[in-house]
Amino acid sequence: MHTTRKRNFSATFALLPTWFAAIVVYIGTMVWSIRLSFTDSTLFPSSNYVGFAQYVKLFSSAKWLASLHNVLIFGVLYVGGCLVLGFLLAAALDRKIRFENAFRTIFLYPYAMSFVVTGLIWQWMLNPTLGIQASVRSLGWETFVLDWVVNRNMAIYALVLAGIWQGAGLVMVIALAGMRGIEAEQWKAARIDGIPVWRIYVSIILPQLGPALAAAGMLLAMGVIKTYDIVVAMTNGGPGNSTEVPAKFIMDNLFGRQNLGLATAGATVLVLSVIIAVAPFRYAMYMRNRPKGAA
Amino acid sequence: MARTHPNGPRPTHMTAGRIGLYAFLVIAALFFLLPLYAMIVTSLKTMDEIRLGRIFALPETLDISAWITAWSGACMGTVCVGIRTGFWNSFAITVPSVALSVFIGAVNGYALSLWRPRGASVLFGLLMAGGLIPYQIFLYPMVRAMANIDLYNSLAGIILVHVIFGLPLVTLLFRNYFVSVPEELCKAARVDGAGFWRIFFEIMLPMAVPMIVVVSMLQFTGIWNDFLLGLVFAGRDNLPMTVQLNNIVNTTMGERTYNVNMAATILTAIVPLAIYFLSGRWFVRGIAAGAVKG
Amino acid sequence: MNKKMKLFLAGVALVATLAPVHAEDKPTIEIMSSWTSGGESAALNVIKTEFEKRGGVWKDSSIAGFGAADAAFQNRIVAGDAPGAKQGVIGLAAADFVNQSLMNPIADVAAAGKWADALPKSIYDLISYNGEVYLAPTGAHGESWVFYSKQAFEKAGIAEEPKSWDEFFAGLDKLKAAGIVPVAWGGQPWQQTKVFNMILLSRVGIDGFLKIYVDKDKSEASVEGVKKTLEILGKLRGYVDDGAAGRNWNDATAMVITGKAGVQFMGDWAKGEFTVAGKEAGKDYGCMITPESPGMVYIADSIWFPKTANAETDNAQKLLAEVVMDPAVQLEFSLKKGSVPMRSDVDKSKLDVCARKGLELMTAGNIVPDQAIVLTPQQVGLLDDFVDEYWSSGSQDAVSGAENFFSIFE
Numbered sequence: 001m002h003t004t005r006k007r008n009f010s011a012t013f014a015l016l017p018t019w020f021a022a023i024v025v026y027i028g029t030m031v032w033s034i035r036l037s038f039t040d041s042t043l044f045p046s047s048n049y050v051g052f053a054q055y056v057k058l059f060s061s062a063k064w065l066a067s068l069h070n071v072l073i074f075g076v077l078y079v080g081g082c083l084v085l086g087f088l089l090a091a092a093l094d095r096k097i098r099f100e101n102a103f104r105t106i107f108l109y110p111y112a113m114s115f116v117v118t119g120l121i122w123q124w125m126l127n128p129t130l131g132i133q134a135s136v137r138s139l140g141w142e143t144f145v146l147d148w149v150v151n152r153n154m155a156i157y158a159l160v161l162a163g164i165w166q167g168a169g170l171v172m173v174i175a176l177a178g179m180r181g182i183e184a185e186q187w188k189a190a191r192i193d194g195i196p197v198w199r200i201y202v203s204i205i206l207p208q209l210g211p212a213l214a215a216a217g218m219l220l221a222m223g224v225i226k227t228y229d230i231v232v233a234m235t236n237g238g239p240g241n242s243t244e245v246p247a248k249f250i251m252d253n254l255f256g257r258q259n260l261g262l263a264t265a266g267a268t269v270l271v272l273s274v275i276i277a278v279a280p281f282r283y284a285m286y287m288r289n290r291p292k293g294a295a
Numbered sequence: 296m297a298r299t300h301p302n303g304p305r306p307t308h309m310t311a312g313r314i315g316l317y318a319f320l321v322i323a324a325l326f327f328l329l330p331l332y333a334m335i336v337t338s339l340k341t342m343d344e345i346r347l348g349r350i351f352a353l354p355e356t357l358d359i360s361a362w363i364t365a366w367s368g369a370c371m372g373t374v375c376v377g378i379r380t381g382f383w384n385s386f387a388i389t390v391p392s393v394a395l396s397v398f399i400g401a402v403n404g405y406a407l408s409l410w411r412p413r414g415a416s417v418l419f420g421l422l423m424a425g426g427l428i429p430y431q432i433f434l435y436p437m438v439r440a441m442a443n444i445d446l447y448n449s450l451a452g453i454i455l456v457h458v459i460f461g462l463p464l465v466t467l468l469f470r471n472y473f474v475s476v477p478e479e480l481c482k483a484a485r486v487d488g489a490g491f492w493r494i495f496f497e498i499m500l501p502m503a504v505p506m507i508v509v510v511s512m513l514q515f516t517g518i519w520n521d522f523l524l525g526l527v528f529a530g531r532d533n534l535p536m537t538v539q540l541n542n543i544v545n546t547t548m549g550e551r552t553y554n555v556n557m558a559a560t561i562l563t564a565i566v567p568l569a570i571y572f573l574s575g576r577w578f579v580r581g582i583a584a585g586a587v588k589g
Numbered sequence: 590m591n592k593k594m595k596l597f598l599a600g601v602a603l604v605a606t607l608a609p610v611h612a613e614d615k616p617t618i619e620i621m622s623s624w625t626s627g628g629e630s631a632a633l634n635v636i637k638t639e640f641e642k643r644g645g646v647w648k649d650s651s652i653a654g655f656g657a658a659d660a661a662f663q664n665r666i667v668a669g670d671a672p673g674a675k676q677g678v679i680g681l682a683a684a685d686f687v688n689q690s691l692m693n694p695i696a697d698v699a700a701a702g703k704w705a706d707a708l709p710k711s712i713y714d715l716i717s718y719n720g721e722v723y724l725a726p727t728g729a730h731g732e733s734w735v736f737y738s739k740q741a742f743e744k745a746g747i748a749e750e751p752k753s754w755d756e757f758f759a760g761l762d763k764l765k766a767a768g769i770v771p772v773a774w775g776g777q778p779w780q781q782t783k784v785f786n787m788i789l790l791s792r793v794g795i796d797g798f799l800k801i802y803v804d805k806d807k808s809e810a811s812v813e814g815v816k817k818t819l820e821i822l823g824k825l826r827g828y829v830d831d832g833a834a835g836r837n838w839n840d841a842t843a844m845v846i847t848g849k850a851g852v853q854f855m856g857d858w859a860k861g862e863f864t865v866a867g868k869e870a871g872k873d874y875g876c877m878i879t880p881e882s883p884g885m886v887y888i889a890d891s892i893w894f895p896k897t898a899n900a901e902t903d904n905a906q907k908l909l910a911e912v913v914m915d916p917a918v919q920l921e922f923s924l925k926k927g928s929v930p931m932r933s934d935v936d937k938s939k940l941d942v943c944a945r946k947g948l949e950l951m952t953a954g955n956i957v958p959d960q961a962i963v964l965t966p967q968q969v970g971l972l973d974d975f976v977d978e979y980w981s982s983g984s985q986d987a988v989s990g991a992e993n994f995f996s997i998f999e
Contacts, residue, residue: 010491011410014402018466019418021459024440025433026425032436042967043663043685045435063974085323092320101575105568106324109331112516112567114537116544117560120553121330121337121350129832130348150776150834152981165327173512174468177505181475197312208475215471219464219513222426236777239834240981247429254431255659257970258685267432274427343866346843370630372622372651373637434660435667442668526657527664531619531650538652542625545654547779548730548858549626550865551839 030271037265043258054265064266066241067249070156074163074245075224081164082220083213086171091201093172094179104176108169115166119233122162123149152242155235159243162230167223171216178212179205225274246270338362338557345553361554365562369555371542378543378559381536385519385566387450388535392457393514396465399458400510404469405499409481410491419470426463433460434527441528448530456528457518464517465510472506473499508577516567536563616905617646620892621665622676623658624926625651628861632926636727639912645905666691671895673902674909679715679724679891680962686893687718693894693903694721695910702914707932709954715962716891724891725913728928731947732856732959733787733885736842736863737875741769741851750877754791754821757880761828764851773841773850774829776981778973780838782960783886784825784854785976789818790957791882798886798957802964805998815994819979819987826983834981845874854879856888857943860927876943884955885947888962889931971997 040050058064089107093100110118125131128147136144148158182205190200206213228247231237237244246266253263333350338361340354367377407415437456438447446452476499484494500507525535540563544556618640624633637647650672652658662675671691677683686692699705699722705713708726716724737750742760745767751757761771775781790798793814800806801814830850842862844850853859860870868874878885892913894906912918919930924939929947937945950956960969975997979990 008410008412011406011412012414014406014491015412015415015418017399018403018422018462019414021462022418022421022425025437025459026421026428029428029433029436030424033432044667044689062978088319089323092316095316097316097320101572103320103324104575105572106327108512108571109564109568110327111513112520112564112571114520114522114540114560114563116522116541117334117556118330120556121333123835124350125330125333127832127836129830130350134348135351147831150832155834165330169327170513173509177509178472178475180505211471211474215468218423218467222463225427226429228429228431235835238778238977238981239776240978242981247431250429251431251656252970253967254434255663256656256966258682258966260435264432267429271424271428275424278423278427346847346866348843348847348849370627371625371653372620372630372649373634373647374649374651375630431660434664438664438668442670447668448670523657523660526652526661531648541657542651542653545657546626546629547623547655548856549624549629550861551626551837 030268033264034268036260037268039261041260041264043260045260050261054261055269057262058265058269063237063241063244064246064249067244067246070241070243071224071227071245073156074159074227075221077157077160078163078167078224079217079220081160082167082171083217085164085168086216087175087206087209087213089168089172090175090179091205093176095197104173107172110166111169113166115229115233117233118166119162119230122158122165123234126158126161149235150239152239155239155242159227159230159234162234163227166230167220170219171213174212174216175209178209182208225270334557334561338554338561340554342552342554358554361552362558362562364552365543365555365559369539369543369559371539378536378539378562381534381539384529384533385535385537388453388457388525388529388533389515389518392454392461392518393511395454396458396461396514397507397511400462400465401469401500401503401507402495403462403466404471404473405495406491407466407470408473409476409478409499419466422463422466426467430460431523434523438527447528448533450529450533453525453529453533456524457521460524461514461517465514468510468513469503469506472503476502504577508574512567512570512574515570519567520563615644615646616901616908617648618673618902618905618909619648619650620674620676620909621650621652621658621662621672623651623653623655624676625653626861627865628858628926632728632922632928635918635921635925636909636912639915639918640909643908643912645908645912666895671897673894673897673905675893675895676727676890677893678959678961679712679726679889680958681965682961683724683891683893684718686895687723691896692723693896693906694723695725695894695907696721698722698725698907698910698914702911704914707914707934709931709933709951709956711954711956711958712889712931715889715958724893725910726889726891726931727913728919728923728926728930729887729889729947729951729956730856730858730928731885731887731943731950732783733790733879733882734857734859734943735852735854735877735879736845736859737852737877738845738848738850739873739875740848741767741845742875744848745769745851750875751880754880758824761851765828769848770830770844770850771828771852772825773844773853774825774833775836775838775841775853775855776829776834777836777838778977780855781980782973782976783856785818785822786886786960787854787879787882788821789814790884790886791879792817792821795884795955795957802958802960805995807995812991812995816987816991819990822976822980823985823987826980857929857947858927860941860943864927871942876946878946878950884957885950886959887929887947887951887956888959890928968997 036045037054038049038051039046040048093103097103126146126149128134128150133144133146148154186204190204226247227245228251231243231245231248235243237248250263250266253259253266336354337345337350339357339359341358344355365377366379368375369377406412407419441447441452446455480498481494484498520537521535522537522541526538529535540559543559622633624630640647652661665671704722712726716722716726741764745763747760747763751760764771793801793811797810797814801811838855838859839862841853842855842859845853846863846866846868863870863874870876892909894910916932916935919932920935920939923930923944929944929951933952937948940948960972964972975994984990
């Protein structure tokens with residue numbers, strides 16, 4: 001008993017800086033912005049409380065409602081797309097491939113590029129008069145259509161495509177790091193049993209990569225909430241409100257539109273809804289993992 | 296080629312499956328490379344050629360002047376020295392930030408997954424929630440706080456900010472990596488009398504090398520590419536390269552030089568790209584497996 | 590001002606006084622601008638050169654992009670570390686800063702330099718808050734321009750500049766028939782709002798325009814004017830190409846430069862792109878004021894002077910204000926930036942044909958301010974939302990559109 005407490009003391013001690021950051025920065029900021037969301041702050045913080053007025057304004061804004069809807073569609077398709085493509089790429093690279101290093105770099109490089117400019121390239125490529133559509137048509141296929149960026153109904157998928165292009169490599173390296181940690185014995189055993197390779201990946205490797213892929217998914221989800229650069233560079237929220245996203249709404253109101261109250265209200269709604277959506281899932285995970293962690 | 300030690304059978308000849316595998320990889324590679332191709336050819340064209348709007352066409356004549364301008368001549372305000380000025384600043388910000396945050400993240404992940412002290416899951420939940428807040432919201436309160444502790448507009452300040460904002464990401468990745476480590480390993484070491492730090496440094500850290508590589512890569516990229524935090528917290532003397540990149544690329548009413556923009560973007564990305572390529576050897580399987588067996 | 594706000598600002602001031610004071614003999618100023626592209630940079634250099642010639646020390650902190658520059662500037666103020674000068678538009682955007690005593694007036698410089706005589710009255714009023722001059726204007730941009738490709742007009746058989754909207758649309762039809770994209774459209778909200786304003790001015794006139802934006806007048810005439818504006822805007826949709834959405838203005842300009850498109854609605858900064866491409870105003874391309882427009886919408890840049898709690902900087906600010914308003918600097922600056930000088934007493938002969946047209950309208954007082962000057966930043970955003978929604982939804986309902994328009998002032 002004595003030693004357990006001593007060991008746990010070390011662990012608690014090691015976590016102290018993180019506790020400090022979490023409480024002071026994360027909780028502090030959250031409290032600060034919740035408080036401001038009930039004021040009429042414009043350029044700088046004010047303490048003139050106006051009740052739920054900012055929230056009423058928020059939810060009567062077509063732009064905000066559109067941005068919530070868009071981020072949901074974008075989030076599901078982007079996270080799902082990155083996970084599937086990333087896992088497939090990792091599995092393929094794990095098959096004793098020539099030029100693995102080159103392939104891995106190719107799949108990962110978009111992650112290193114600033115979206116300020118790569119967004120522009122995607123905008124060009126998906127623009128019907130400049131990009132892929134124009135090139136394919138000039139090759140003779142006159143009816144070919146790829147106008148995602150300028151089409152109200154498709155612009156969000158243009159963002160998804162560019163997002164997957166950027167994010168799939170991230171899942172790939174995380175999955176690959178996980179695969180490289182799997183013991184050789186398991187492979188030998190599976191091969192001796194005559195299980196086909198694809199079954200090994202689906203039934204044996206995939207479950208073992210669960211936590212790593214969950215982390216990758218969570219990472220991408222954090223990125224989804226903060227999606228900003230890619231939208232600004234590719235569509236700037238348009239056409240219309242079709243690619244408007246919450247982080248852009250918040251940033252616009254925070255500085256450009258000098259509406260601190262509305263921006264903090266938006267941030268509060270965003271964080272609370274995410275916590276509400278994620279909490280049951282986290283709780284289930286916690287309950288499942290608990291017996292294991294009884295150290 | 297022989298540096299990696301993949302699992303499974305060693306292919307002796309090209310089967311249909313192998314061909315399919317390579318076809319998949321090559322098609323995927325084309326999808327990933329198409330934008331880069333467009334960027335590179337654009338960077339080598341003159342503006343007159345770019346105005347014609349044929350983005351996939353090869354340049355008529357190779358013109359590397361855009362690259363030179365981007366590196367050493369492009370203007371930002373009245374100073375025309377290109378993006379090179381921010382190069383070392385970016386290093387000075389990124390390297391300590393990555394080292395610190397990866398170390399703290401590894402300790403956090405290890406403590407949270409294998410030791411689970413009181414409040415561990417509360418802390419983890421807090422970090423995850425914090426990771427979901429759009430970080431623009433942090434700017435005002437953080438700026439005030441940094442000014443109060445006299446770290447605003449300083450190298451130490453921007454490093455601290457990056458470490459704090461990196462915590463959710465690094466902690467999450469390490470925690471989920473260590474969760475899949477066999478419990479017995481830790482228990483056995485404890486029975487042998489090893490303490491928290493000894494187990495960490497002697498067993499866990501060597502085992503987590505692939506994950507350390509991944510997390511360092513991600514953190515390096517994230518911090519290297521950060522623009523807003525660097526702009527707000529670093530101060531005039533420490534502005535990272537991305538601020539210069541923004542100054543070259545971003546304009547509302549000014550004319551745009553796309554060839555310079557493309558060159559500047561690729562130049563800014565060269566360091567992370569090099570790291571991706573060179574990190575290959577750390578992906579060699581066996582490092583981790585050896586540690587597990589030991 | 591409420592108590593908390595005072596406390597906040599007191600904190601700001603306290604931090605400011607604690608900031609290290611650089612002891613320098615020469616008046617030193619740090620200037621934050623978002624002028625980083627070629628022409629802008631050259632224009633800023635004109636001010637810098639003169640400022641240094643008069644013994645000042647110039648520290649450049651340029652941040653491109655309005656959003657980024659605003660974020661950086663506002664955070665510097667929050668940290669109590671305001672820069673000595675900031676470039677920004679004149680008008681309401683600066684009002685909040687002035688009202689919260691975050692800016693230094695430059696009334697004595699303005700009085701000594703007789704700015705009231707040198708500037709059009711409307712501009713002088715806009716740089717004054719509570720009766721004191723706070724901003725030093727650098728130059729104005731005309732925003733009622735239609736740029737057209739002479740080559741495209743020739744090919745389509747358009748002999749002269751259309752005078753009315755009917756003639757204009759007839760010309761667009763000819764361009765279309767000739768296989769040319771009639772309008773090079775930049776489908777970004779801020780660009781679309783500028784076109785909306787150009788048309789609005791041509792429909793309601795100068796007084797009507799000011800009534801709507803300054804007095805927020807919702808009379809029948811105003812509603813009718815907005816309705817007519819939306820009708821023309823809606824009609825333009827039929828003359829743009831498929832790739833218009835999200836297009837940068839300079840990509841649209843490139844279409845006019847290469848003769849792929851006939852006309853572009855844009856502010857006079859578009860001349861910069863033509864110039865870089867080696868095209869000459871009046872020869873390769875033409876510039877006309879929007880059809881039936883009695884004047885010109887303009888936006889004006891200026892230098893703001895934040896309080897820094899540093900007497901040295903106060904002196905540098907005064908010197909900078911003097912330099913900015915120097916007649917020679919005003920002219921040279923505008924030549925580099927493609928803008929129109931603020932002072933009416935500069936040498937017009939050096940200006941190109943478009944800038945001369947602009948300066949004539951300016952000195953005659955036939956100008957109305959851009960929305961960024963007369964609306965709060967919040968309302969500017971809502972106006973962008975409104976125009977963008979109308980344009981990209983393809984709505985034909987100008988009547989209810991005109992009704993909705995006025996909700997941006999609520």
